[in-house]
Amino acid sequence: MDLRDHFEAPAPAIVLAEGEFGTAEGKTANGIVTSSEVFETRVVVDSETAGRSASDVLENRDAPDVPIVESVGAALTEAPEVEALVIGVAPAGGNLPEAWVDDIETAIRAGCDVVSGLHVFLSEDEHWTGLADRYGTRLFDVRKPPGSDDLRVGDGSVDDVDADVVLTLGTDCAVGKRTTTYLLYRAAREAGYDAGWVATGQTGIMIGAHEGVVIDRVPADFTAGVVEDMVTAVGEAHELVFVEGQAALTHRAYSGVTLSLLHGCWPDAVVIADDPDRRTRTHFDSFEVSGVDAEVRLVEDLSDADVAAISTWGDSETEGSRHDLPVANVYEEGGTEALLAAVTGTLGGETDRAGSGE
Incomplete structure (x- = not known):
């Protein structure tokens, strides 16, 4: 939608x-x-x-x-x-x-x-x-899923998209994936990139994603296909596509939708959102958060994407000393721009700075 x-x-x-x-x-x-x-x-x-x-x-x-x-x-x-x-x-x-x-x-x-x-x-x-x-x-x-005529399994057609695709994943639910995705999209446009974005939750749709579906309402077999269609549609109109992720690959309750998103958009780069003070999962106190390193390893094992950076809720300098990846907090001055620089660096500078029209 x-x-x-x-x-x-x-x-x-x-x-x-x-x-x-x-x-x-x-x-x-x-x-x-x-x-x-x-x-x-x-x-x-x-x-x-x-x-x-x-x-x-x-x-x-x-x-x-x-x-x-x-x-x-x-x-x-x-x-x-x-x-x-x-x-x-x-x-x-x-x-x-x-x-x-x-x-x-x-x-x-x-x-x-x-x-x-x-x-x-x-x-x-x-x-x-x-x-x-x-x-x-x-x-x-906005929560209404696509009709049966618009559902299909993923077939890898997203590989034919010319645009660079950037997916925001996370170490848990409610760690800032949608906020990070949106702010990266805005920063990219302000920097002159021809960027669009895809929402997978209701908030993103309501604030103006170029395509969006509340992905947890889509039958499991068709999630990757729905994501492929959205990324393809936005990628046909823009050179750089940011995709909002959901949950975490290590989350026992919701990892199925996370993996479908990863495989459906088949990103070129991934940003990991993390709350470093989170020890157990939101609404699941019996599940421990596996952490950034586990998510990075799974992203790179289960896709061809490189993890470009970490979007942290913590102090960027403190968290930066703990990881081998660039770390930034989008609420700190220059934080979003630092994440964008890490993303474009991972993409190899191939993304064009074109007009930012709709």
């Missing part, structure tokens, strides 16, 4: 982040507010932080100074010109909270399209499709 095809970016939007704005569970909403190239956030809805501003809650210099209010009705009063309601939280359990129904209905009646990251699909519910038809709005379920 490429939301750029459906909106005239940046489209003014309300971001629904009820109860989670500024928290780890609200990371999709947080990312949309700070980074989306598709949506310009005009108001955030979150009753827990209402009355404050987005920049205050996120403590991020890149966050816009927009208000946080308690309801969509209040948001429409603040910004009647909005075109979309973006649901940036997917509650545990996967269902649509009853308390959100009025807010979504209010947005649709006001003429807003709805972009949903929920596990349930509004576009398959007669109530929501009927309401959207009545008010002339559209429903986008």
Whole structure:
């Protein structure tokens, strides 16, 4: 899914982040507010932080100074010109909270399209499709997987892509793979490279990846093929393709999707994202994190890619002394640029600095 095809970016939007704005569970909403190239956030809805501003809650210099209010009705009063309601939280359990129904209905009646990251699909519910038809709005379920006609097994066709492909993998879940991928893409474009990127999670799709599928909703046999198709599509339009990874090759719960991503995009270079203070896996306290060296070894054993660098949450100098690879923290000054330099060095300087048009 490429939301750029459906909106005239940046489209003014309300971001629904009820109860989670500024928290780890609200990371999709947080990312949309700070980074989306598709949506310009005009108001955030979150009753827990209402009355404050987005920049205050996120403590991020890149966050816009927009208000946080308690309801969509209040948001429409603040910004009647909005075109979309973006649901940036997917509650545990996967269902649509009853308390959100009025807010979504209010947005649709006001003429807003709805972009949903929920596990349930509004576009398959007669109530929501009927309401959207009545008010002339559209429903986008970003977690909805490709239809059966668009599923195939991987066949190695990605080898024919002329673009250089860079995959971000990690030592665990939630170690900054999407953030690293996006910031590398932005830094590459600012440096004059003709770059595009592929998302494999809902946040990336909502902030403007050139192609994206929530990969954990794709049947296992077809994951590599879906990734091949996305990389091929972006590679036909750009000289350099950044791909968001998921989980870790050593993760006993999720390594299947990680390996499918590695084989589906068959990268030229890999960046490993790592939290050096992480000892056990997120949500799996009985599983120990295997660490950078194990991931590097597996990447290079299971593909033809070279690991170019480590994107660390720690101090880059400290972590750099522990590894034989370049290490940078994207939140440190010059960190993303240092990662990009390591990537382009690994690629051998063959990637063209062409125009950065879409």
